[in-house]
Amino acid sequence: MTKKSPENYRARVTAALAGGYVADVASLGLHWLYDSHRIRDVGGDSPEFLPPRADYFKDVFGFFAHDGKNIGDMSHYGTATRVLTDSLLAGRGELDIRDYQRRFVNCFGPGGRWQGFIDNPTRGTLNNLVAAEQKAIDIAYSSIETELTEKQKRVLVQKVMPYARRLSGDELATPVREAINLTYQDPRIQDAGVVLAETIDRHLTLASGADDMQLPAVSKLPPLVACYAGQNNLLEQVEAAVRVTNHNDEAVAWGRCAARLLESLFLGASLSEAMNTAIQEAPDQKILATAIADNPLDAIKAGDTFGRTCYLQEAMPVIFHIISRAQSYTEAIRANIQCGGDSCGRAWLIGPAMAAIHGVGHPLGMPLSWLARVTDAAGIFADVEVLVAYHGRD
Template sequence: MTDHLSDHRDPAMIAALAGGWVADAASLGLHWLYDSKRILEVGGQSPEFLVPKYDYFEGGFGYFAHDGKRAGDVSHYGAGTGVLTDSLLANKGTLSIRDYQRRFRAFFGPGGHWQGYIDNPTRVTLDNLNRIEQEAITQAQSTTTAELTDQHKRVLVQKVLPYTRRLSGDQLAEPVRRAISLTWQEPEIQEAGVHLAETIDHRLWPTSGADDMQLPAVSKLPPLVACYGGSDQLMAVTEAAVRVTNHNDEAVAWACCASRLLDNLYRGESLPSSMDSAAPEAPDPQSLARARAGSALAAVSAGDTFGRTCYLHEAMPVIFHILNHADSFTEAVRANIQCGGDSCGRAWIIGPAMAAVHGVGGERGIPLSWLARVSDAPALYRNIEILVNRTWETS
């Protein structure tokens, strides 16, 4: 999907996507510690890549959410971005809402890979997906033409769900029939199972998200913008992806602001002009203008003024303040951590934006040593290169 962008911008996009992972991992140790004085006591001038410890939160207000995580691990924001990245890779750079929903549910739901904090949008999205599925089951059972016993109904659900949670469309009928045939040979029962599977598949609504205006709405955007940047589809796919987890108009508007910002930066625009272009998409562009005022980086004061929590109307002005005043990737990431609060969520716009401008290495880019400190770095960076370079056959 990035054919419309000139190839010379690919290295900048690769650096930008890597910058999100680095900034998130760097922030994890002090994530959700709201006391800036305590952050300074614990982290000093280099608060990045600390092992998450409850001790840091004693004597300061905050919420310790990352017990058991190691230095270099990413937050639940990074995990969610990884799910969308995997979906984009599987669909050759195209957003498939159903594939994204299925992967999201499989990763964060029962039996999934994720071990860690579950935020409100994720929890409610999982509940909504379960509810949508159950409503489809009820509809299918009430509209089937087969005469089914209660046992038939129970067992068909058990046989069908493993397939509807990973397959769609024409992929469903054959494996569902085969699974049912292991127990029942009757064609009408098998067709009832196919009807059940297809009903569940058709009723997987794209707006499965929570009525929530927090940072998970925007943290997933860097890989999506890499696939659709410069396209007239960008705002539409941004909204579609956001409503999977955040079915809220204000969240969509802030996400469109973030997408516009990243899109301009990926295409080589300067930070000031990119922020100018992005601000009109925001629900409150005046707050972004106030955040950019002044001549000095003062992230702690920006947090005092606009707020440090996960809500986008607080986070986006802080992000714009840091981007407008920081001179390097390192300075921006450290300022974001020192501001306190939801530093990991903000990191997914700050990191990609600063890396798109300053690249990797040198005095202003992502430090090479920081790249190496991210958990599972080789696999993450390989996926970034595949996504940006569109080398799907190596995925």
């Protein structure tokens, strides 16, 4: 594989990450509608950027999940990808799992900015993080030798947890001590609070995900691959990120497959080379080989053959079929929507892959007008540009 110039890399990957958001937004209106005939009736040849409406789903199989969303809004997949992007931006292109977990909770948990559907992996991850936090607190209490009243224990937890959720190691002691000093000037209580914080820090889990094999395992990966493409530790970082939301070995394997596909395309490999490299990481190589066999693009048939749901063993062959057979970004996005089912989840590999291959603004690439359909496009794409610029920096 030939790694091309940084300028070519940045242009290609900037287009790819933007292509993920555009594909997600374009698919939202008919997301989780499983009836291909209804999709054709509603969307015709151009089913993209439709407003989410419950009446599309009337009397056919599907799940209307996006009440209150508008044209241009992203799904929970796009929002989760933006959470990981924000964390990578904070780390200047480096993955910090604890920071990612904190941002995930702050977005999808109680009081978070996300308003909308919560899928099973997200719900399970939030529950696991709460349980792991309480377990760490219980372990920490057992390690404190200082006698504390029940009130003091409650106050120390309240003082400590905001720092334990965002700091680690040597960063903890000083701010924790300062926070406790506002209420308790007794050095023994302050020492107990520091022990509490440091013990909690050591026992918080990095593998917080649900035991789940659905698309959230891979849909968030494009920005991570953008930061680590071509580096020896890419797959290590991919596994760590996948296990935040999907603590499942098969989900990790599909994550490695998706990452190798994106990495190859981001670095300028041919589509066939990228496909072959990715398939080597797949837990089911045969099903992907079948999906990319020499036949015309037929996303509806692919859905009939492999499945349309959120599970990776169904979604990945449909994704590979569309990427391998579509001749343009627009054709791929429309085919994905027309297939039905979890189109938004699949969009996060199809969109970046097709935009990496075909770019932006010419007949085979992502239409410029589609970029403008994304809500908060200026902010999202500015963050994409900054993130991609971190790649390859010392």
